[in-house]
Amino acid sequence: xxxxxxxxxxxxxxxxxxxxxxxxxxxxxxxxxxxxxxxxxxxxxxxxxxxxxxxxxxxxxxxxxxxxxxxxxxxxxxxxxxxxxxxxxxxxxxxxxxxxxxxxxxxxxxxxxxxxxxxxxxxxxxxxxxxxxxxxxxxxxxxxxxxxxxxxxxxxxxxxxxxxxxxxxxxxxxxxxxxxxxxxxxxxxxxxxxxxxxxxxxxxxxxxxxxxxxxxxxxxxxxxxxxxxxxxxxxxxxxxxxxxxxxxxxxxxxxxxxxxxxxxxxxxxxxxxxxxxxxxxxxxxxxxxxxxxxxxxxxxxxxxxxxxxxxxxxxxxxxxxxxxxxxxxxxxxxxxxxxxxxxxxxxxxxxxxxxxxxxxxxxxxxxxxxxxxxxxxxxxxxxxxxxxxxxxxxxxxxxxxxxxxxxxxxxxxxxxxxxxxxxxxxxxxxxxxxxxxxxxxxxxxxxxxxxxxxxxxxxxxxxxxxxxxxxxxxxxxxxxxxxxxxxxxxxxxxxxxxxxxxxxxxxxxxxxxxxxxxxxxxxxxxxxxxxxxxxxxxxxxxxxxxxxxxxxxxxxxxxxxxxxxxxxxxxxxxxxxxxxxxxxxxxxxxxxxxxxxxxxxxxxxxxxxxxxxxxxxxxxxxxxxxxxxxxxxxxxxxxxxxxxxxxxxxxxxxxxxxxxxxxxxxxxxxxxxxxxxxxxxxxxxxxxxxxxxxxxxxxxxxxxxxxxxxxxxxxxxxxxxxxxxxxxxxxxxxxxxxxxxxxxxxxxxxxxxxxxxxxxxxxxxxxxxxxxxxxxxx
Numbered sequence: 075x076x077x078x079x080x081x082x083x084x085x086x087x088x089x090x091x092x093x094x095x096x097x098x099x100x101x102x103x104x105x106x107x108x109x110x111x112x113x114x115x116x117x118x119x120x121x122x123x124x125x126x127x128x129x130x131x132x133x134x135x136x137x138x139x140x141x142x143x144x145x146x147x148x149x150x151x152x153x154x155x156x157x158x159x160x161x162x163x164x165x166x167x168x169x170x171x172x173x174x175x176x177x178x179x180x181x182x183x184x185x186x187x188x189x190x191x192x193x194x195x196x197x198x199x200x201x202x203x204x205x206x207x208x209x210x211x212x213x214x215x216x217x218x219x220x221x222x223x224x225x226x227x228x229x230x231x232x233x234x235x236x237x238x239x240x241x242x243x244x245x246x247x248x249x250x251x252x253x254x255x256x257x258x259x260x261x262x263x264x265x266x267x268x269x270x271x272x273x274x275x276x277x278x279x280x281x282x283x284x285x286x287x288x289x290x291x292x293x294x295x296x297x298x299x300x301x302x303x304x305x306x307x308x309x310x311x312x313x314x315x316x317x318x319x320x321x322x323x324x325x326x327x328x329x330x331x332x333x334x335x336x337x338x339x340x341x342x343x344x345x346x347x348x349x350x351x352x353x354x355x356x357x358x359x360x361x362x363x364x365x366x367x368x369x370x371x372x373x374x375x376x377x378x379x380x381x382x383x384x385x386x387x388x389x390x391x392x393x394x395x396x397x398x399x400x401x402x403x404x405x406x407x408x409x410x411x412x413x414x415x416x417x418x419x420x421x422x423x424x425x426x427x428x429x430x431x432x433x434x435x436x437x438x439x440x441x442x443x444x445x446x447x448x449x450x451x452x453x454x455x456x457x458x459x460x461x462x463x464x465x466x467x468x469x470x471x472x473x474x475x476x477x478x479x480x481x482x483x484x485x486x487x488x489x490x491x492x493x494x495x496x497x498x499x500x501x502x503x504x505x506x507x508x509x510x511x512x513x514x515x516x517x518x519x520x521x522x523x524x525x526x527x528x529x530x531x532x533x534x535x536x537x538x539x540x541x542x543x544x545x546x547x548x549x550x551x552x553x554x555x556x557x558x559x560x561x562x563x564x565x566x567x568x569x570x571x572x573x574x575x576x577x578x579x580x581x582x583x584x585x586x587x588x589x590x591x592x593x594x595x596x597x598x599x600x601x602x603x604x605x606x607x608x609x610x611x612x613x614x615x616x617x618x619x620x621x622x623x624x625x626x627x628x629x630x631x632x633x634x635x636x637x638x639x640x641x642x643x644x645x646x647x648x649x650x651x652x653x654x655x656x657x658x659x660x661x662x663x664x665x666x667x668x669x670x671x672x673x674x675x676x677x678x679x680x681x682x683x684x685x686x687x688x689x690x691x692x693x694x695x696x697x698x699x700x701x702x703x704x705x706x707x708x709x710x711x712x713x714x715x716x717x718x719x720x721x722x723x724x725x726x727x728x729x730x731x732x733x734x735x736x737x738x739x740x741x742x743x744x745x746x747x748x749x750x751x752x753x754x755x756x757x758x759x760x761x762x763x764x765x766x767x768x769x770x771x772x773x774x775x776x777x778x779x780x781x782x783x784x785x786x787x788x789x790x791x792x793x794x795x796x797x798x799x800x801x802x803x804x805x806x807x808x809x810x811x812x813x814x815x816x817x818x819x820x821x822x823x824x825x826x827x828x829x830x831x832x833x834x835x836x837x838x839x840x841x842x843x844x845x846x847x848x849x850x851x852x
Contacts, residue, residue, distance in 0.1 A: 146806070147493060150513070150525040151185050153178065157515035157523045158277060159500045161208045163249070164215050165736075166505055166668040166714025170515070170525060173204035175224065179253045180525075182713065182782050183761035191222075191247065191255035198225040198232035198240045201272030202292065202365075207279030209287065211321060219321070220249050221263075223279045223289060225272075228265065232272075239268035241343065242275055244289055246323075251736075263323035264289070264357065266312050267305075267343035271295030274314075274365040274383075277500075282318075282371055282378065286326050288359065288394075289317040290366035290380065298385050298403055298411045306402045307362050309354035312343040314402060316366065316380065316394060318359035325356045330397035332356050360392075362400035362425065368500055369394065370464065372451045379464055381446045382428070387414035389446040390428035391466060391477065391485075398426045407431040430477060430485045438473030439492050445469040448501040448514060452476075456503070456510055457530055458577055458597055465490065467498035467514070474498065491528065505668060507760065509575055530576035534805060535595060535851035536812055537561070537569040538820055538842040543586060545569060548838060549598075549851065550810075555822065558840040563591065563604055567614045567661075571849035574619040574642060579851040582607075582615045582626050590615055590628055592640070595851055607638050609650045613661035613707075616674075620666040621690050627664055627674055633657045635676055637694070653694050654686055660707045660753075667735055668714035675708045675719055683708055683721060685733065700731050700740035709756035711764065720746070720754045720766055728754060728768060730780075746778060748789055752799040759804040759827060767802040767811055775800055775813060777825060792823045792832035798845040805850060812838070812846045820846055 156173040163169070168180040169190075175197030176189040197205060207223035214220070222245055229238035243266075248259040273295030282288050293306045293314035306314025309331055318326055323340060325332060331354040337345040339355035365383040372378075378394030388407025392400050401421055403411055408427050410417035421427050434444040448467040452460040464477040472494040480486045494516060501514035506529055517523035534550035538558075545565055546558040569583040579595040592605040611628035618625050624640040635653040640646065658676040665673050670690035678684045681703040688694045704721040711718050717733040726749040732741045750768040757765050764780040773795040779787040796813040803810055809825040820838040825831070 144531045145491065145528055146531050147491065148527050148529070148806075150527050151180060153185075153523045153525065154521060155523055156204075156517035156519050157499065157525060158204065158206050159208045159279070160502050160504070160513055160515055160525070161210050161220075161280075162502075162504050163210055163220075164669055167253070168504065168513075169208050169210070169220065171205050171208040171222070172523075173199060173206070173517075173519070175199070175205050177205075177208065177220075177222065177255065181253065182715065183759075183763075184782055186253055188254075190249060190253055191257060193222075193224065193257070196227050198227055198272070200232060200234075202275040203232070203240065203269075203272045204275070206275055206277030207289070209279045209281055212281055212285050214249075218248050218250065219246055220255075221246050221279060221287065223277070225269070225275060226265070228268075234269045234272050237268055239270070241268055242266040242291060244279070244287075244317075244319075244323075246321075261323075263287075263319060264312070264317065264340040265343055266291055266294075269294050270305075276363075276366050278366060278369040278380075280369070280371065281321075283376065284326070285321065287317075287319045287321060288369070288378070289319070290363070290369055291315050291317060292365045293363065293402065298406070304403060306364065307399060307404070309358050309361055310339070310345055310352070312339055312355055312357060314361060314363045315355075315358050316360040316363065316369075317357045319357060328396070329356055329359060331358050359396055360394055360398040360400070362398075362402050362405070363392070364402040364406075366392075367445075367447045368449050370449045370451050372462070372464075374451075374454045374462065377451075379429075379449055379451070379466075381449045381466055383445050383447070384431075385411065385414075386434075388431045388433060389444065389468065391430040391446070391449070391464075392426070393429045395426070399424060400428065401425040407433075430487065432487065436468075436471075438468070438471040438489070441471040441473075441495060443468040443471035443473060448474075448498050450501045450503055450512065452512075453503055453510060455575055455577070465501065465512070467493075467501060469498060470496055472496050472498060474501075493526070493528075509573070532573075532576045532805065532850040533598075534803075534810060534848060535571065535579055536801070536820075536838075536846050536848045537571060537581065538814075538840065538846045539565050539568060539844045541818060541841045541843050543843075545583065546840060547600075548840075555838050558820075558838070561593075561600065568845045569847050570615050570617050571847045572617040572619055572624070573850045574624070576850065578642070579849050580617060580619060580624050582617045582624075584611050584613065584615060584628075588612065588631065590626070590638075592624075592626075598851070605645075605647075607647060607650070609636060609638070611636075616662045616664040618664040618666050618672060620672055621670045625664060625666075625672050625688070627653065627662045629658050629661060629676075633659065633679060635662060635674075637688075654696050656684060656686065656697050658684075663708050663710045665710050665712045665717070667712040667717065669735075671735075673710060673712050673717050675710045675717075677704050677707060681705060681724065683719070683731075685717075698738065700733070700743065702729060702731070702743045706753040709754045709766075711756050711758045713758065713762050718756065718758075718764055720756050722750050722753060726750060726771060728766070746786055748776060748778070755800050755802040757803045757809070759807075759809075765802060765804060765809050765825075767800045767809075769796050769799060773797065773816065775811065775823075777809075777811075790832075792825070792835065794821060794823065794835050801846045801848045803848050803850075810848060812848055814842050814845060818842060 159171040161169045170178040175194035203225035205224040209221040211219035226243035244264040246261045274292030276290040276292035278290035305311040336354045345353040369380040380392040436443045447469040454461045474490045476488045497516045511529035543564045545561040565583045581593045588610040590607040594601040610631045615628045630636045635656040639648045660677040662676045672688040703724045708721045723729045728746040752769045754768045766778045801812045807827045815821045818841040
């Protein structure tokens with residue numbers, strides 16, 4: 075039987091490759107496989123007939139059967155081989171760790187063709203072996219450090235079960251700005267003991283909120299219920315452990331085993347030769363684990379959840395605590411490992427039960443579960459109803475569940491999504507536009523894998539100044555726009571909308587008294603009343619949200635460039651202050667880059683283009699200029715590497731420039747082609763391609779796209795005409811455009827990123843005397 079056939083057989087039985095050792099000759103494999111089929115069916119029969127009260131030992135609810143609405147699961151990239159983990163650098167590069175020993179990089183929406191590093195020649199990949207964990211140093215912007223956990227041919231062989239067997243190694247490397255890693259930059263921080271088998275590597279590696287490294291190491295394949303192969307509960311062996319180290323591989327002062335009867339074990343995974351019997355490893359943070367596959371820290375607190383793959387009966391989530399012993403191989407889930415169905419309850423003194431567990435009778439769309447793998451905490455405020463929630467996935471059945479604490483002191487598990495017949499390995503929240511999404515890697519330990527993304531399907535909201543001066547709003551949801559509704563208040567310019575999260579949008583406008591006013595749109599409901607920021611302006615305000623702060627910049631009535639900010643959590647405003655003494659003749663433009671730095675570009679009183687920036691938590695820089703001139707407001711967007719600017723030149727031509735964020739250097743102005751009689755509109759899709767929409771000098775609506783190789787596609791038009799700057803933004807795979815028609819009515823059209831074609835213009839009803847605004851909303 076070839077390896078592909080074996081994988082097919084495992085899928086039929088619902089057996090996870092991380093659970094069972096297949097290192098026998100093919101005939102012996104078949105014999106063992108037949109016995110396993112009988113054992114599995116016997117276990118399932120026992121679970122099926124066991125009395126219901128047993129299943130209620132844990133204060134949890136039965137897994138629900140329906141999938142959460144309003145979420146989308148999109149393919150991001152296909153990869154060759156099995157992806158094992160993902161992480162991000164502060165500049166937005168995604169690191170994708172491959173089991174084969176390669177580290178791939180996805181930058182600016184494109185998978186780079188060359189791995190940053192390829193250690194496949196020294197990485198073992200039998201059974202559970204391979205590259206399993208990647209972490210980025212919290213101070214990466216200064217030191218460029220990343221960390222890799224992999225199975226290393228320390229003695230030149232991948233044969234396990236001897237003193238020359240491979241080891242699980244933790245190393246630090248330096249990732250250069252050109253997306254490459256010199257293997258010589260590697261610094262070995264820790265080796266496990268020589269591996270007894272090629273099972274149960276563990277795999278999770280990440281920095282905790284204390285800026286220490288937490289590494290989950292599997293037990294190396296220890297069998298159930300034994301006292302002769304009890305590495306997980308031996309604090310003197312780095313197998314079946316959570317290890318905690320400083321960023322340089324040192325021992326944190328508050329690690330649990332640092333007394334006189336302890337020693338460093340980083341060289342061989344055990345105390346140095348000659349150490350007294352019972353010497354404990356200083357690296358150990360917690361122990362008694364079987365195959366701690368993935369783990370996660372709660373970003374809003376101190377919780378550390380560990381997903382430990384079970385044996386025959388239970389999958390478990392453990393609360394990471396210093397010195398905890400979770401009991402394997404004598405305990406499985408809440409029970410004795412020897413009698414996991416009949417001998418359950420509180421553990422013996424010195425052992426710690428999991429906080430949550432589920433049996434192998436749980437299913438997802440009829441497929442039996444049995445191998446807990448990926449886990450991630452949902453950042454508070456990101457998804458409605460998910461504050462303080464933990465998500466965990468099961469490899470066997472391809473399901474993801476939401477785990478929440480309940481009033482009984484335990485946890486309630488609710489089915490969230492079915493992402494495939496099997497295969498989720500690791501999941502992390504990472505950047506998606508101006509927000510975050512859940513990314514997960516998916517594979518069957520074969521030749522094909524996927525990187526996918528789950529995000530909230532946001533709606534769109536649009537606001538206009540009616541021809542009566544009043545403020546009206548409309549919402550796009552489920553594929554269509556609703557009707558215009560009066561919001562209250564009045565304005566004499568276009569309102570400004572900026573998205574704070576998939577569930578919150580901020581509105582800032584100029585009142586008819588020239589004052590600056592604010593409202594919030596949270597979970598589809600507008601806040602009551604208007605906040606007055608004080609001050610005054612003659613133009614549309616600019617706003618952007620970064621790191622929980624709403625930033626507002628306006629042209630003051632003195633032509634000064636004025637700044638104010640509001641903490642979203644408290645609603646408190648900072649008060650107006652002038653930005654570095656600059657002045658402007660038009661409305662300013664704001665955007666935020668991947669680091670959270672606010673970027674500001676204005677038309678100066680000399681008609682020149684001027685730029686300033688405000689780092690997160692810092693002050694505004696001085697002004698710099700790329701040269702050039704404009705009679706209107708510049709259009710800008712930013713990603714992890716560049717600030718992009720497009721302006722209407724003094725010749726009515728359409729001109730483009732970029733600033734490299736790392737150096738502050740501008741590329742120089744280049745003509746896009748075409749001409750315009752208004753400010754341009756600029757937006758960016760998830761692949762980092764730019765979409766430029768303008769009102770031509772013929773009043774027509776024109777579109778151009780710049781791909782990440784730097785080429786403009788050329789102008790295309792959906793037809794139609796407008797008297798103002800168009801409003802444009804990308805949501806998902808669609809470019810939305812809203813304009814004021816020559817009849818003062820509000821019109822909309824869409825352009826498909828997939829087919830690169832326009833739909834047809836449709837009227838939203840109502841009339842306006844200014845450019846509409848558009849943003850994402852709940």
